[in-house]
Amino acid sequence: MPNPLSNDTFEAVVLPHLDAAHNLARWLMRDAASAEDVLQEAMLRALTYFPSFKGVNPRGWLLQIVRNTAYASMNLNRGVDLVPITTGSDEGEDVIARLPSGEDDPETTLIKARERERVRQMIAALPIELRETLVLRELEELSYKEIADVTHTPIGTVMSRLWRARRLLAQAARRDEAA
């Protein structure tokens, strides 16, 4: 039911969650460009469906749209592009963009950036259903119930996925330290 007035509240209700939407898209997709494509399409879908949104959890609603869009996009691209795009330039820029922080000396900053990149790779290496559960919990700080809603998964499955994700992460960290 198109209602021009509801566009005004789209700004107030949905746009505050653009960062969350990007964060999830970026963790689901392999590179920044496809994450942006997914984000754009998801936001446009959200704009279209917004008049029929009557829930109380716009962030969960938006994340659900982002996730559906990302999965649809991955299914479409399957077979078209099986070779992972190297993260080199993309992530390099990302690291450099975060480097100047002023409060640390350059060496500490570099170590921090390396550490962050190391953990990022460990999380990126997780199977997607574990990765999304972990990201929704640890970075978006959603409750189990909210994660269950966003991922259309029973809460018991959310709990066991989270557990597996964390174990794999802890194991990877131990291997990393040993090496």
Next chain:
Amino acid sequence: MPDCNKVLLVQAELDGELGAAEAASLAAHRAECPICQTAAAELMQARALIRDDLYQPVADDVRQRIMAALDAARPARRPQPSAAATPALPQWWRGWWSPWWSSGASFGLGAACAAVLAFFLIMPAMPPGLTEQVVAGHVRALQPGHLQDVASEDRHTVKPWFDGKLDFAPPVKDLAAAHFPLTGGRLDYLDGRPVAALVYQHDKHLINLFVWPGAGDEAPQTAERQGYNIVHWSQDGMNFWAVSDVEMAQLKQFAADWRRTP
């Protein structure tokens, strides 16, 4: 996985998901269970790895492009006299197609564009808000005393009951021969308007069929939410949304029987 069925509770406690009573009884167990102690240590180790700087907020240039795309999509979403020229495309599609078209190759998608187009024309996405509302309506109806306002297996009783309660006359069909007997009906509220809800039965399962006026003729589409199956379609100027815990194949059969029955 360590062999103690409480490790997921240990995790739930660390995530702040347990009530005080549960947490207390778990603490007693944990004090005596080496498996749970190891699990707790491992979980805390994993959690310590993930710091806030892994959060990836949207960059300014991306934000600007998204905002521009949203602005470009807006006029296309409003009802326009020219809308009749492209009736086959859903409005949101026209909306997000146009900025792509005008900003040319910047997305570098090439053939993927065609694939996306084909995908969405074949499988138009269902509006998520409405799907959730339909499931919520179904779940609400299953609570004691909410299922039906008029209980009858006779469609000649159920149909007149809606007279004067709605601004339309919902079709009511008898599908007992197809093993979907009618059990009654009630009023419900969906998508910002009062709708008719017809209740059918299949074995021990209930099917809620929500009906309200719509346009066009759409083949059935399916969805699944919270363990419930949903089939929706439109015909004869009405929208139909069937939701139930019966298997999808049976719900599709229900939709097919409904569509066939005069």
